[in-house]
Amino acid sequence: MSLxxxxxxxxxxxxxxxxxxxxxxxxxxxxxxxxxxxxLYFLVPIWWLFIASTKDRGDLLTTNALWFSDWNFFxxxxxxxxxxxxxxxxxxxxxLGYAGIGALLATVxxxxxxxxxxxYRFRGRExxxxxxxxGVLVPATALALPLFLLFSQVNLTNTFWAVLxxxxxxxxxVYLSRIYxxxxxxxxxxxxxxxxxxxxVRTFFTISMRLMTPALITVFLFQxxxxxxxFFLPLIMLRSQELFPVTYGLYSWNTQLNQIPELRTYVLVGxxxxxxxxxVAFLLLQRFWRGGLGTGSVK
Amino acid sequence: MTxxxxxxxxxxxxxxxxxxxxxxxxHKGAIAIFAGPFGVLFLxxxxxxxxxxxxxxxxxxxxxxxxxxxxxxxGGLAQYALVFQNAPFWESVGRVLLFxxxxxPIMLGLALLFALLLDSPVLKGKKFFRLAFFAxxxxxxxxxxxxxxxxxxxxxxxxxxxxRTIDFLSPELVLWSIANVVTWVFVGYNMLIIxxxxxxxxxxxxxxxxxxxxxxxxxxxxxxxxxxxxALVLTAVFSIIGTLQLLAEPQVFRSFSAAVSSTYTPxxxxxxxSSIPNTQLAAAFSVVLALATFxxxxxxxxxxxxxxxx
Numbered sequence: 001m002s003l004x005x006x007x008x009x010x011x012x013x014x015x016x017x018x019x020x021x022x023x024x025x026x027x028x029x030x031x032x033x034x035x036x037x038x039x040l041y042f043l044v045p046i047w048w049l050f051i052a053s054t055k056d057r058g059d060l061l062t063t064n065a066l067w068f069s070d071w072n073f074f075x076x077x078x079x080x081x082x083x084x085x086x087x088x089x090x091x092x093x094x095x096l097g098y099a100g101i102g103a104l105l106a107t108v109x110x111x112x113x114x115x116x117x118x119x120y121r122f123r124g125r126e127x128x129x130x131x132x133x134x135g136v137l138v139p140a141t142a143l144a145l146p147l148f149l150l151f152s153q154v155n156l157t158n159t160f161w162a163v164l165x166x167x168x169x170x171x172x173x174v175y176l177s178r179i180y181x182x183x184x185x186x187x188x189x190x191x192x193x194x195x196x197x198x199x200x201v202r203t204f205f206t207i208s209m210r211l212m213t214p215a216l217i218t219v220f221l222f223q224x225x226x227x228x229x230x231f232f233l234p235l236i237m238l239r240s241q242e243l244f245p246v247t248y249g250l251y252s253w254n255t256q257l258n259q260i261p262e263l264r265t266y267v268l269v270g271x272x273x274x275x276x277x278x279x280v281a282f283l284l285l286q287r288f289w290r291g292g293l294g295t296g297s298v299k
Numbered sequence: 300m301t302x303x304x305x306x307x308x309x310x311x312x313x314x315x316x317x318x319x320x321x322x323x324x325x326h327k328g329a330i331a332i333f334a335g336p337f338g339v340l341f342l343x344x345x346x347x348x349x350x351x352x353x354x355x356x357x358x359x360x361x362x363x364x365x366x367x368x369x370x371x372x373x374g375g376l377a378q379y380a381l382v383f384q385n386a387p388f389w390e391s392v393g394r395v396l397l398f399x400x401x402x403x404p405i406m407l408g409l410a411l412l413f414a415l416l417l418d419s420p421v422l423k424g425k426k427f428f429r430l431a432f433f434a435x436x437x438x439x440x441x442x443x444x445x446x447x448x449x450x451x452x453x454x455x456x457x458x459x460x461x462x463r464t465i466d467f468l469s470p471e472l473v474l475w476s477i478a479n480v481v482t483w484v485f486v487g488y489n490m491l492i493i494x495x496x497x498x499x500x501x502x503x504x505x506x507x508x509x510x511x512x513x514x515x516x517x518x519x520x521x522x523x524x525x526x527x528x529x530a531l532v533l534t535a536v537f538s539i540i541g542t543l544q545l546l547a548e549p550q551v552f553r554s555f556s557a558a559v560s561s562t563y564t565p566x567x568x569x570x571x572x573s574s575i576p577n578t579q580l581a582a583a584f585s586v587v588l589a590l591a592t593f594x595x596x597x598x599x600x601x602x603x604x605x606x607x608x609x
Contacts, residue, residue, distance in 0.1 A: 065457030200329030
């Protein structure tokens with residue numbers, strides 16, 4: 001509200017008239033130059049990584065780093081997959097498991113909770129929500145060590161569960177789901193469900209969840225990314241390399257580059273392959289998450 | 300559980316249970332089913348670990364004589380006294396604060412500039428730029444750090460002319476080289492959050508300004524930026540949190556630069572301390588860092604809210 005009044009004041013200020021189409025051509029050009037330069041900044045490193053993963057070890061150092069020489073991409077990928085009994089593929093599968101299963105469960109759990117907070121009144125609701133919001137401000141990395149201490153008490157460190165279980169809690173997902181459910185699921189619809197004799201749970205899974213889809217996809221994607229990118233938890237929890245997610249695996253190879261130089265190609269090819277799934281997922285699902293992103297910020 | 304189910308179905312049929320003197324919460328069972336799982340998980344993997352860390356941080360290890368078995372006993376705030384005397388830890392805190400003071404404004408300034416350009420009528424090819432700028436967000440911090448580590452290196456970089464004259468991995472520059480990696484990953488993400496907020500502004504808001512002949516820059520400065528202030532606050536808070544938690548990028552840079560010590564950031568200090576192992580001290584570090592993060596982002600929220608209310 002205070003913002004609205006401020007803006008209203010601003011529009012009432014004496015605003016200078018624009019200087020016409022000449023300025024507009026100039027500013028068009030300037031805008032394009034700025035965006036063009038930064039496009040290079042954002043894309044050249046990824047392009048370089050792609051080019052590097054198409055080269056064999058000799059060409060990597062001797063040929064133009066930003067253009068192709070002999071096409072060795074598939075040979076490199078084959079070598080990468082074969083190295084160390086295919087441990088890289090194992091890491092990719094692990095990452096997909098941690099992030100896929102974790103994000104799916106997190107989304108359902110957070111979606112249900114956000115829905116309950118938006119659509120039902122109960123004692124302690126705001127207190128509960130405030131504690132969860134506090135959780136948004138406590139970052140996942142701050143929890144990694146306490147979780148490790150606790151998990152070592154119950155002998156769960158160095159297991160799949162050590163990384164998966166903490167990943168299914170998304171306070172931000174609850175926050176987003178609550179805001180979105182409050183705005184997009186009409187009370188009348190839930191009431192209609194009640195009159196038709198559908199249970200609350202059935203109403204949620206058949207109707208409300210569908211209305212919340214954009215928010216839920218956003219929660220899923222961002223949780224997926226945060227699990228996929230999470231480094232501290234695997235670093236502190238895992239010792240056996242067959243449990244590593246791909247980021248931790250590549251990190252461990254990268255630390256051995258000085259002793260085992262041939263790992264360099266594998267690190268580069270492996271890095272490139274590991275970012276492809278996320279880029280594809282973001283491109284395919286963009287119409288969903290773009291809608292959902294705004295929900296969190298406008299509030 | 301059966302009682303819960305009964306309640307759900309009864310509530311579902313729209314029958315009201317007999318009214319006791321105090322009005323009961325309707326749909327109690329449904330609420331338990333919806334909010335329960337998150338509540339339990341939040342308790343198990345958020346609240347209990349925090350409590351356990353606080354408890355651990357209050358313990359000290361004692362031995363019977365030099366070779367006696369170690370035993371954990373209550374030590375009060377002894378670990379916290381050690382935390383406050385630990386110079387490397389405070390150096391690492393100072394380092395990430397310096398990092399944040401420089402990197403967060405640059406990153407958010409760029410994100411705001413790009414979002415305003417995407418939102419203005421002067422730019423063509425918006426869809427392409429939006430995707431190109433967001434693409435780095437799909438690169439995990441570890442991978443981004445490995446990639447940039449190679450790009451900075453004096454022999455492998457495609458820009459060896461530059462990297463041979465400027466040592467990006469030197470003790471003086473490496474912090475800012477890491478800042479560049481973080482900026483590269485997160486500008487597009489923050490840009491999209493601000494851009495979504497810009498899209499949500501109804502166009503009627505601009506009408507009056509346009510009729511008065513305001514230029515795009517004036518509209519951006521006087522209308523758009525104040526209206527997306529909440530989004531800027533949100534991105535700032537998340538960036539502050541992220542900065543204090545810095546771990547993956549500097550940890551990777553240890554392979555590229557000897558200047559990055561094992562206690563370069565607070566989280567690296569925690570990791571290094573826990574692998575000694577000195578879990579009690581590491582727990583105390585964790586508690587201090589979590590409190591500092593919370594206090595800083597909370598203060599920032601409060602200050603900006605007060606400003607907005609003025």
